[in-house]
Amino acid sequence: MVKYRSLYPLLVLFFSLIIGLQTQAQDYFLKKYGPFDPNIPSPEAFLGYGIGEQFTRHDRIVAYMRKLAELSPKASLEVYGYTHESRELVILTISNPQNIDNIIEIQKEHLQLVDPNDYSPINTNTPIVIQLGYNVHGNEASSSEAAMLTAYTLVASQHPEIERYLKNGMIFIDPTINPDGRDRFAQGANKFRSNEKVEDRWDAEHNETWPMGRTNHYWFDLNRDWLLAVNPESQGKLKWFHKWYPNVVTDFHEMGSNSTYFFEPMKPIGSLDPIMPKENYEDLNDLFAPYYSEALEEIGSFYYTKESFDGTYPGYGSSYPDLQGGLALLFEQGGSFGLKRENDFGTVEFPFTIRNQYVNSLATVKAAVENKSKLLAYQKDFFRSAVKDKVSSGFVGYEFGDLSDNNRTKEFIDLLLKHKIKVYKNSDRFTVPMNQPQRRMVQTMFETYRKYRDSAFYDASAWSVANFYNMPYRGLKSITKGEEVNTTKNLYPVEKVPMANYAYLIDWRDYYSPGAVYHLQRNGIKVSSSFKPLTVKTTVGEKEFGYGSILVPVTRQEKSADEVYKIIKECQEKFNVPIYAVETGFSVKGIDLGSNNFQRLKTPKVAMFIGDGPNTYVNGYEAGEVWHLLDTRFHMPIVKIPVKYVKRVDLKKYNTLIMVSGSYNDIDSIGKTKISNWVKEGNTLVTIGSGTAWAINNKLVKEKLTKPEKEKDSLEKIKRLPYVDASENRGREQLGGAIVEVDLDLTHPIGFGYVRKQMPVYKNNNVFLQPSKNPYSTVAQYTQEPHIDGFISKKNYEEFLKKSASLIVSSIGSGRVVMFADNPNFRGAWYGTNKLFLNALFLGSHINVPPSSN
Ligand SMILES: [Zn+2]
Numbered sequence: 001m002v003k004y005r006s007l008y009p010l011l012v013l014f015f016s017l018i019i020g021l022q023t024q025a026q027d028y029f030l031k032k033y034g035p036f037d038p039n040i041p042s043p044e045a046f047l048g049y050g051i052g053e054q055f056t057r058h059d060r061i062v063a064y065m066r067k068l069a070e071l072s073p074k075a076s077l078e079v080y081g082y083t084h085e086s087r088e089l090v091i092l093t094i095s096n097p098q099n100i101d102n103i104i105e106i107q108k109e110h111l112q113l114v115d116p117n118d119y120s121p122i123n124t125n126t127p128i129v130i131q132l133g134y135n136v137h138g139n140e141a142s143s144s145e146a147a148m149l150t151a152y153t154l155v156a157s158q159h160p161e162i163e164r165y166l167k168n169g170m171i172f173i174d175p176t177i178n179p180d181g182r183d184r185f186a187q188g189a190n191k192f193r194s195n196e197k198v199e200d201r202w203d204a205e206h207n208e209t210w211p212m213g214r215t216n217h218y219w220f221d222l223n224r225d226w227l228l229a230v231n232p233e234s235q236g237k238l239k240w241f242h243k244w245y246p247n248v249v250t251d252f253h254e255m256g257s258n259s260t261y262f263f264e265p266m267k268p269i270g271s272l273d274p275i276m277p278k279e280n281y282e283d284l285n286d287l288f289a290p291y292y293s294e295a296l297e298e299i300g301s302f303y304y305t306k307e308s309f310d311g312t313y314p315g316y317g318s319s320y321p322d323l324q325g326g327l328a329l330l331f332e333q334g335g336s337f338g339l340k341r342e343n344d345f346g347t348v349e350f351p352f353t354i355r356n357q358y359v360n361s362l363a364t365v366k367a368a369v370e371n372k373s374k375l376l377a378y379q380k381d382f383f384r385s386a387v388k389d390k391v392s393s394g395f396v397g398y399e400f401g402d403l404s405d406n407n408r409t410k411e412f413i414d415l416l417l418k419h420k421i422k423v424y425k426n427s428d429r430f431t432v433p434m435n436q437p438q439r440r441m442v443q444t445m446f447e448t449y450r451k452y453r454d455s456a457f458y459d460a461s462a463w464s465v466a467n468f469y470n471m472p473y474r475g476l477k478s479i480t481k482g483e484e485v486n487t488t489k490n491l492y493p494v495e496k497v498p499m500a501n502y503a504y505l506i507d508w509r510d511y512y513s514p515g516a517v518y519h520l521q522r523n524g525i526k527v528s529s530s531f532k533p534l535t536v537k538t539t540v541g542e543k544e545f546g547y548g549s550i551l552v553p554v555t556r557q558e559k560s561a562d563e564v565y566k567i568i569k570e571c572q573e574k575f576n577v578p579i580y581a582v583e584t585g586f587s588v589k590g591i592d593l594g595s596n597n598f599q600r601l602k603t604p605k606v607a608m609f610i611g612d613g614p615n616t617y618v619n620g621y622e623a624g625e626v627w628h629l630l631d632t633r634f635h636m637p638i639v640k641i642p643v644k645y646v647k648r649v650d651l652k653k654y655n656t657l658i659m660v661s662g663s664y665n666d667i668d669s670i671g672k673t674k675i676s677n678w679v680k681e682g683n684t685l686v687t688i689g690s691g692t693a694w695a696i697n698n699k700l701v702k703e704k705l706t707k708p709e710k711e712k713d714s715l716e717k718i719k720r721l722p723y724v725d726a727s728e729n730r731g732r733e734q735l736g737g738a739i740v741e742v743d744l745d746l747t748h749p750i751g752f753g754y755v756r757k758q759m760p761v762y763k764n765n766n767v768f769l770q771p772s773k774n775p776y777s778t779v780a781q782y783t784q785e786p787h788i789d790g791f792i793s794k795k796n797y798e799e800f801l802k803k804s805a806s807l808i809v810s811s812i813g814s815g816r817v818v819m820f821a822d823n824p825n826f827r828g829a830w831y832g833t834n835k836l837f838l839n840a841l842f843l844g845s846h847i848n849v850p851p852s853s854n
Contacts, residue, residue: 026050029149029355033157033362040071040156043148051145052351053339054193055186058087058179064148065092065175072155073097074166081236084217087179089236091131094154094173096166099127106170107244113379114245114325116387116437122380128372131172131246132361136223136317138181138213140254141189142333142350146357147175153362161366168369172246177317178215178222178233185213189338197340199347201257205338210612211620218632219624220828223251227315227444227463229418230628230828241324242420247375248368249328251317252357254335257343261303261356262332263292264318266311273312275391275443276322277382284327284378288367295363301356313459314444323440325382327375331360386439395475398446401429402472404755406492407576408511408831412469413488416445425491426482433479446473448739448789460737460764462790467739467760470832497572498539499565500554500581503593505538508548508753511831512575514838515634517550519571521603525564527552528598529752529843534590538580542588548752548843551598574635604841606630607651608658611642615665618643622660622688625825629834646671651678656841661689661765661823676700680813684844686837689765692819696769701810701817703777706768706800737764738790742780742806749843750779750809750818753835760788761806761833762826766796768804769821776849780807780836807836811849818844 026044029051036042044050046064069077074094081089099106109126112118132150134143151173154162165171176182185208192205200206211219216231225234255262265285289305296303309330311319318330334343336350368375402409413430416423421438424431432442445465466473485491497504506513508529520527530549535542552568554561572579585593610623623640630636638658641649646667651657651674667675679685679700687695696703721729739760744751761780771778782801792801808819818840824833 028351029358030153033153033159033162035158036152036156037072037158040152041067042152042156051149052349052354055141055189056145056148057186058144058176058183061144061148061175062088062090065090065151065173068092068151068155074100075151075155076100078240080240081232083180083233084231085180087183089179089233090175091240092151092173092175094151094166094171095127095169096163099166099170103170110245113376114383114437116383122373122376124373124376126376127168127170128248128368128375129170129172129244129246130365130368131174131241131244131249131321132364133174133177133250133317134252134357135175135182136177136251137221137253138178138183138215139185139208139337140214140252140333140335141182141185142254142335142353143252143357144176144182145350145354146252146361147173149354149358150361151175154365165365165369168372169365171365172244174237177237180217181213181215181222183213184211188213193339197349198338199340199342201342203338206341208337210610210618211624215620215624218628218828219620220628221621223317224313224315224459224827226317226320227313227465228468228827228829229415235418238418241321245324245326245379246321247326247379248364249317249321249326250361250364251328251330252361253330253332254337254353255332257334257336257341257348258345259332259334261296261301261334262309262330263289263303263305263360264329265289265306266309266330267307273314273319273322274449275440275447277385279378280322280327284375285329287371287374288327288329288364291363291367292360295359296356299355299359310459312461313463315463323444325379327378329364331357333357383437386437387435391434391439391443393447393475395434395477397431397433397435397476397479398442398466398473399426399429399431399476400466400471400473402470403428404509405511408469409471410488410492411511411831412466412471413485413491415465417485417488421445423485424482425485426480430485431476431479431481433481446475450787460790462737462739462762462788464739464789465829467788468762468826468829468832470759472756492576494572494576494578495540497568497579498581499561500539500583501561502585503554503582504552504568505536505543505545505580505582506550506552507545507578507580508550509546509755510577511835512633513550513577513753514835514842515636516571516575516577516579517601517842518604518634518636519574520552520567521601523567524559525552525567526557526600528600529749529846530591531597531599531749532591532595534592535588536582536593537584537588538582540580543580546753546755547747548749548839550601551593553593599846601842602655602845604636604656605654606636606656606658606841607639607641607654608660609643609646609662609664610640611644613644613666616643616663616667618662618664619660619689621827622823622825625823625828626658626660626837628828629825629837634838643667647674651675651683654683655845656684656686658686659688659691659694661691662694663690664694672698672700676812679815679817682814682845684815684840685817686820686840686844687817688820688823689767692769692821693767695817695819701812701819703772703808703810703819704770706770706804708799732793733766733796735763735766735792735796737762738792739763739788740786740792740801741783741788742786743783744780745778748776748779748809749847750807750836750839752839752843758783759832761822761824762830763792763801763822764826765822766800767821768800769806769808769819770803771805772808772810774810774849777808777810778805779809781805809847809849811847814848816844816847816849818847
């Protein structure tokens with residue numbers, strides 16, 4: 001023991017020398033901020049290879065961050081969640097040791113800025129809060145590597161400049177926002193990596209396989225999820241975010257290899273959210289931009305600003321923090337997507353892309369620290385004005401609630417609470433007052449717009465989330481708040497169903513009822529669905545049951561009444577749905593329990609095409625939304641079949657096949673005939689968006705797409721336009737994302753469980769269905785004036801949308817095709833239209849529309 005101890009100082013010296021040497025090897029990145037503390041390993045020393053020589057796996061990134069926290073009093077590590085694939089989501093906090101020791105005090109002081117009722121003067125000696133977020137898109141890999149270099153520099157550099165940053169800033173590094181996607185990409189790129197770097201874009205290293213690493217486990221774009229908070233990555237982040245309300249937040253991305261580098265300001269017209277204070281766009285961005293241009297010019301890198309990207313949708317990492325009194329910043333680096341890649345100017349190499357992200361990480365810290373008092377004052381004003389200013393709608397709040405579906409209402413309230421919106425219960429409805437710190441989030445959730453911008457959009461132009469949930473709501477001119485809701489636990493206690501010897505009835509209007517029904521079916525319970533309404537006496541009194549109510553006839557099961565009750569109880573506990581015990585089959589009104597209008601339901605056996613082929617690309621977002629919906633909310637298995645197996649797969653194993661948007665050009669006539677014959681045998685094909693267009697264009701059904709009125713293309717009708725406007729004008733005709741109203745047939749099985757004929761749907765494609773010639777086939781059609789929220793060009797609105805159907809079911813043989821023009825599962829957040837989709841799965845097999853007479 002003694003011997004070893006005496007050797008110890010020598011060993012330390014020896015390893016310090018090695019570490020010192022390795023540090024120098026990465027001078028390309030680090031030389032500006034030397035000297036470095038020799039006791040802290042550089043990323044290269046820790047990983048065993050230089051940054052930029054490989055794609056670092058997320059667990060190695062976390063291990064490095066953990067090592068920094070272990071070795072340095074300037075850093076501490078926090079796990080803020082776990083991904084779907086159980087990877088750790090971490091934040092490394094970096095500041096000087098005094099600040100780290102006083103973190104609780106600093107946090108308390110910082111939170112006074114977001115309290116509109118706090119009138120204490122701003123302490124400008126308090127550190128500014130900076131959150132550096134990286135790699136939300138997993139295959140834009142440069143930024144997580146830059147995160148390690150940034151963390152190392154901040155923790156280990158002994159340069160006075162860095163010490164000044166740490167004195168004046170609390171820096172929170174989130175090295176990988178999307179670890180599941182990052183590792184999917186890193187594994188793919190490392191797999192094909194060569195010692196002799198291959199820049200040829202056709203090399204496998206540069207060609208990711210489906211699904212690409214951009215998205216998370218269920219193929220969601222996490223850079224759209226800050227508002228909707230569907231995924232654990234965003235839920236964890238929001239929780240963390242609302243503990244700190246950072247003043248500055250970064251969001252690092254990559255774009256095509258021929259592009260240089262982009263930083264804000266964004267495109268001026270497209271990126272204005274009307275509820276955002278103007279200073280955010282005008283003053284703050286302009287303060288930061290010179291720091292980035294200086295940092296990039298210092299290393300000779302080119303860049304551009306102002307020409308592109310749009311920051312209006314409030315669910316981006318570069319926009320949500322703006323709605324919390326911070327300044328969020330987007331960065332886009334022309335990517336190498338591999339270690340080296342050819343482009344118009346020769347090649348772009350991975351280390352080069354990392355270095356640009358790295359210098360701008362440090363430039364962000366510098367800019368934040370040097371503009372501290374301005375940013376702190378801005379945040380204070382932001383929350384003060386939230387409770388002070390009148391809003392242009394004149395409303396003092398909103399009232400909402402859907403009495404027909406407690407679980408959907410509860411999910412909506414849960415989302416509001418995740419954003420720290422104050423919600424109150426007032427008798428059987430809920431109110432949200434404008435007079436609260438999160439007033440701008442209230443506006444975001446409820447306000448709708450027709451036109452406040454007229455340019456081409458990078459993304460959605462409508463996000464009034466209340467409409468996503470099909471939530472009835474109204475603006476209030478005066479408000480009685482009621483009792484504050486802090487949690488939705490026990491908000492809607494479901495009365496425990498007593499044992500029945502005759503029958504149980506389940507209310508299909510409840511959001512989670514399909515999960516309950518599937519649970520019964522997979523446990524061998526036979527159920528049927530009411531194709532007409534009824535009123536019956538239950539053990540808790542007379543109840544009305546609408547279309548689609550589920551009947552469990554106890555005496556017609558192969559199980560005993562006790563066994564049935566056990567399964568009924570399980571499913572009520574799991575899904576929290578209203579279930580009623582009934583001891584008589586004789587209805588007070590409508591059909592009796594033994595009626596032929598109760599149809600025995602088949603258990604859905606669902607498959608979906610995914611993947612790609614030489615000329616095929618299935619929309620991974622839409623496929624992921626379906627998978628996520630069934631797997632995580634309704635606990636239903638779904639078979640994901642790579643579309644290249646279309647000719648080999650035995651479709652007889654399934655009764656429902658889903659084709660989401662995509663190009664399916666590799667399905668040849670044999671494949672088409674196979675699908676068509678399978679449908680004719682009594683099965684259900686469900687298509688969405690361009691999947692629907694595929695079914696129509698390939699004549700699987702007799703329906704048609706809406707055609708524009710014959711353009712009189714005589715020469716004098718063609719108006720000359722400036723070349724420079726072409727892409728903007730064309731872009732305007734792409735329907736990027738708007739909320740429109742449809743009229744729903746509540747008696748059609750696809751409309752079962754709905755109580756209002758008019759409802760919002762999400763339209764983000766140019767697929768327009770001509771209403772069917774069969775009078776019973778058009779389940780949902782756009783109303784006379786369908787616009788609810790967002791931008792639609794006049795041409796799309798007048799010539800297409802108003803004349804079209806949103807949802808058609810067309811019979812072929814004994815089967816049918818359920819055709820959605822619009823995506824009912826958009827971003828996992830359209831709770832309002834999910835049931836249309838689930839009805840297609842549960843009730844599709846029971847739709848038999850007589851063929852049209854003509
Ligand atoms: Zn990106």
